Amino acid sequence: MSNYNPAELTVIMGSRALQDGQLVFAGAGLPLLSAIHAQKMHAPSLSILFEVGGVAPRITSLPRSTNEARSVRRSVATPATIDMMLYLQRGFVDVGFLGGAQIDRHGNINSSCIGTLEKPKVRLPGSGGANDIASSANRVFIISYHEKRRFVEKVDFLTSPGFLEGGQAREKTGLMGGGVEKVITNLGILEFDKKTRSMTLTAVHPGITEDEVREKTGFELLVAEDLKTTTPPSDEELHSLRALDPEKRYLKAGDF
Amino acid sequence: MSNYNPAELTVIMGSRALQDGQLVFAGAGLPLLSAIHAQKMHAPSLSILFEVGGVAPRITSLPRSTNEARSVRRSVATPATIDMMLYLQRGFVDVGFLGGAQIDRHGNINSSCIGTLEKPKVRLPGSGGANDIASSANRVFIISYHEKRRFVEKVDFLTSPGFLEGGQAREKTGLMGGGVEKVITNLGILEFDKKTRSMTLTAVHPGITEDEVREKTGFELLVAEDLKTTTPPSDEELHSLRALDPEKRYLKAGDF
Amino acid sequence: MDYRKARQEIVEKNKGIRDKRTTLEEAVGMIKDKDHVAVGGLQYTRTPMGVLWEIIRQKKKEITFYKPLMSFEGDWLFVSGAMGKAVTSWFSGGVTWGVSKIMRTFAERDPDTFEEWSLLGLSLRFKAGAMGIPCIPTKTMLGSDLEKIRGLKRFTCPYSGEEMLLIPAVNPDVAIIHSQIADKYGNAQIFGPPCLDIETAKAASKVILTTEQIVDNEHIRDAPNSTNIPFFCVDAVVELPFGCYPHECYGRYEPAYEKLGEYGQGLLKAEDKIGFVREYLDKYFYQPADFEEYLELFGVRSLLETTRRGRIWPQ
C-alpha cells in the first residue's frame, strides 16, 4: 500500500516534467498544483501565466478557477486576455497543461461534445483556451485520470489538436506549437512515437502493470521497448505538495 | 489694409471649418491653433488627438511638436501610437489636418521627395502619419500657403491619397476615409467637384481676386459658379487667437 | 454587422466630450431585441451584471450575446428568453458546479444556440473589429473541428508562404462593460486584467458603461495611463456600486461564492431545472424594485464579507 493517492502521484509526475525558467499555462486543480510544486522543489524561476490576465502571480490561496481576481493577486503584470493568448502564438509559452473528456491515440482532445455536434448526447463546456494552448504552446502536457471511456480510438469532436491523424499531419496543417509531449496519468506516462505519433506507454508508476494500463485504454496501446517504472514520490515531494492543499480540495483519494 | 496677417486669417478659416463634438488630429502649428481656437469659440466639446498618444490634452503652452510630452499633458488617456493610428482606421477621427510640399488638383499630397525617389532632387522627411490620415480620416482639411510651386498639376510622389486620379478612383481602390473636403489657404477655400474630384475655388478671402489665386496655382483652376467671399475675421476671433500664441511663433506675418 | 456599416456607425457617432450619465433603465433602453451584445469581463470577473439584470427585466428577446467564458449568467439569459444565441469559448456553471444543465438543455435541443470558438479565436474577432479590419490571420484552430464548424477560410501569407486561418471581425451593436472608476464623460479605468473589454469597446457601435464609482475628470487626468477606454467610445455612463454582484470586481469584492453556490447546488438538485431558474429569476430579477433592492437580497453581511476578501487598495 503506497503512502500517496492517485491525485498526489499525478501532480508530482507533472511537477517533475517541468523545468526551471519555463513559462507555464496551468489551469486550476492538478496542473496548477504541479506548477507551484515545481517552483518549490526544483524550478524557482519558473513562472505561471493565467489566460484571464495574470503573469507570475503569487498564489497564497488556491483559486477555484484561474480566471478570478484571487488567482492574479500580486502578479507582475495583468495584461488583457487576448495578449495572454497571443503569447502562445508568439512562442513564449513553454508548457500548457490540458485535460479533456476524450483523448485519442494521437493526443487530440475533445472538450466540446459527446456524440455529434448536430445531435449531441452531451454538450460539454467547450474549448476555452484549450484549443489555443494545443495549437501554439511549445509543448503540451495532458494530465488525466486514466479510464477507458476517456482514452478513445477517435474523439467525437476534435476541439484541441494533438497530432491530428498522426505522422506529419500536424506539421502539414501549418501548426507551429510542439503538440503533446507527455500524457501524465495516475497509471503512467505516455509519449508519442516519433514517426506515427501514436500514444506509447513509456513508463508505469510503481505497482502498475502494463496490462492494467492496456485494460483502461480504449485503443490499442503501444508500449515502449524499454518500458520504465517511475520513481515513487519522495517524502519531501509529498510533504511539500500537501502543504499546498491542506484542505485536500484537489488531492482527494479516488479519481480526479 | 486688413488688421490680420495671412497666418491668422488661415487659422481662423480652419477654426470655422470645425464642428462641435468632433475628434481632430491636428499637428503642431496652424492646425493645432485652429483646433484650440475652435474649442474656445464655438466647439467646446471638440477634442484633439495626437499621434504619439494623447487624447484630449490640455494645451497650456504651444508645443514645438505634437510628439512631445508637453503636448500630451493632462490628457484623459495616453494610448500607444498604434492605437491612436487605428482610431483612424476604425472611423473615430472626424477631421485630420494636413499640409505638404506639393498638392495636386485631386488633393493628393507629396511629402516624400521632389524629383523621383530613385534620383531625388530633394529627399523630404516623409509621410509620418499623413498617409494614414489621408487614407482613413472621415474628412481631411489641407492647410497650406498658396503658391505655384506647391499647387502642382501632378505630385512627384503620391505620399498621401486625395482623390488619386479623380472621379471614383479613390473609392475603387478600397479606401474608406472621406478624402480631402477642403483646402484652406491664405487666398481662399477650395473644394472638390463632386464628379471629377478636381480642386475648385469656392471662396476667396476678402480682397483676394480669382485671378490672383489662378496665378498662384500651378494647374488649371476651376472656379465655382457661385464663388463666395469669406467673412473677414472678427475682432473677437482675432483677439481669442492672438492670446493662444502671444510670442507669435506661428502667427507671424509673411508666408507660413 | 457588415464591415462598412460598422465603420459608418462610428463615423456618424457624436464624439463630443459631454456628460453621459444616465440611469440603468435608460442605458439599457439603447439595446434592441435581436441585437448583438458583447459582455465584458470573463467568467466571474467584472461581469456587467447590472446591465444583464436590467436587460432581463426589460424582457429583451433573442439577443446574441458574446462573452469570452460564460457562466451562470448564461443560464439566466437563456431561460428569460433574452438570449437567442451564446457566442463564447466556454459555457459552464463554473469549475466547482460542473457543466451548466441549462446550457445542455438549450444546446442539445438546438446546437445553434451555443456558437463555440476558441478563446483566442473569439478574442481575435474583437481585435479585428477594434482595429477596423474585416479579418485577421492566425494559427489557432488550424486543423481542429472548430475550424470546420465555423467554416473558416484558409489563407496563405504571400510574404512567408505560411498557411493560416482567417478569423472574421465582429462588430457588435452594443458592448456592455463595468469598470472600477470612470468620469462622467466615459473615460474608464479598469484595474486587474482588462479581459477583452478594450477590444469590445472599440469594436462595438455603442458602449454602455457601468462603474463602481464616478470620479472627477481631474482624477482621470492625474493618471491618464490607467484609462483603458476613452470617452469617445462610450455612450452611457451609470454609477452602479456592486454592479457585478454576485460576481466579482477586481480589487473591490470577490464573488459571493456562497450565493453562487446556493444557485449552483440548487440547480444540481432541482428536478425541474428550467422551473428552478424561473423561480430564481422571479426572486432576483423581476421582483426587486431596483438594483439596490436586488443587492438587499444578498444582504449586508455578504457585501461586507466579499469586500473584505476582495479589496486590495485603501479606499
Place this chain on the structure above:
Amino acid sequence: MDYRKARQEIVEKNKGIRDKRTTLEEAVGMIKDKDHVAVGGLQYTRTPMGVLWEIIRQKKKEITFYKPLMSFEGDWLFVSGAMGKAVTSWFSGGVTWGVSKIMRTFAERDPDTFEEWSLLGLSLRFKAGAMGIPCIPTKTMLGSDLEKIRGLKRFTCPYSGEEMLLIPAVNPDVAIIHSQIADKYGNAQIFGPPCLDIETAKAASKVILTTEQIVDNEHIRDAPNSTNIPFFCVDAVVELPFGCYPHECYGRYEPAYEKLGEYGQGLLKAEDKIGFVREYLDKYFYQPADFEEYLELFGVRSLLETTRRGRIWPQ
C-alpha cells in the same frame, strides 16, 4: 527575420524570472553588425539614447534601425557608420530645425538608406510581429506611391469582399527601450504614451531595457496594471538616469531644447555638414569616459532645468 526563425528564437529563449542587471557596455555587446534593431520612443520622446550612444562608441556597423519617427539621432547613426538603413515614417531634424541635411546627403546618394512607411504601416509591421502572425490586413497606404515602392500585396477579404493591403510582419533582432521604472527582472513600467515600445518588445528576439530607476519587484506587484513589458520579453536591464538625454522622458525631464538647438543651428550653418557631425560625435560620443561624463557635457544647469520643466509627479 524569417517568420519561423523569429518564433523559434522565442521558443528557445530562457524565460526565467532572474536578475538581468548589467552594464550598458555588456548589454550593447548583444547587438551585432548588420542586425535589425528597433528603437523605442518616438521623435524626441523616450529615445533610448544611452544605448544608441554606446552602439556608436562600440563602432557597430550597417545596422538597420527601425524608429516610428527619426530625428537628430538618425544623423549621428548615419555619420558614425552604425546605420546602414533607416526604416521609418519620417526623418527630419525636428519641426524647428527643418529637414535633416544629413538624411538628405545619405538618402539622395542612395535612396535605399531611407525606407519609408506610413506611421500606421510601420506600426502594423511590429503589431503583426508581436502577435506572432506573418502579415496583417489594412486600408492604410492603399493607392499611394508608398504601396508601390514597398511592393505590398493586395488582398481581398473572403468574408467581406473588401480590398485590403497586407503589411508584412517585422521581427527585429533586438529592441532597445527606455522606461521610467523597471525591476531587476525586466518588468518595465512606461508612463505617458508607450509609443510602439510594447509591440517592438514582443516582436523582437531580444530586448535591451534601460530605465531611469530600478525599483523593487514588490513595487511592480503593487501596481501590475502599469507594467507594459513583462520580464520574459527582456534580456538585459541597465539603470541609466537621464538615459534619453538630450531627448525627453515623460514625467521626468523635457528635451534639452537649447542643446538640441546648438546642434541643429550648428548643422544648418556648417559648410561641411558631415565634418560638423563628426566633430559632434567626437566630442559627445567618443571622448567621454562613460555616460555620466557625457551628461557632464550638458551640465547640471541643463539637467535641472529640463527636469524642472518636465517633471509631473512628486518624486
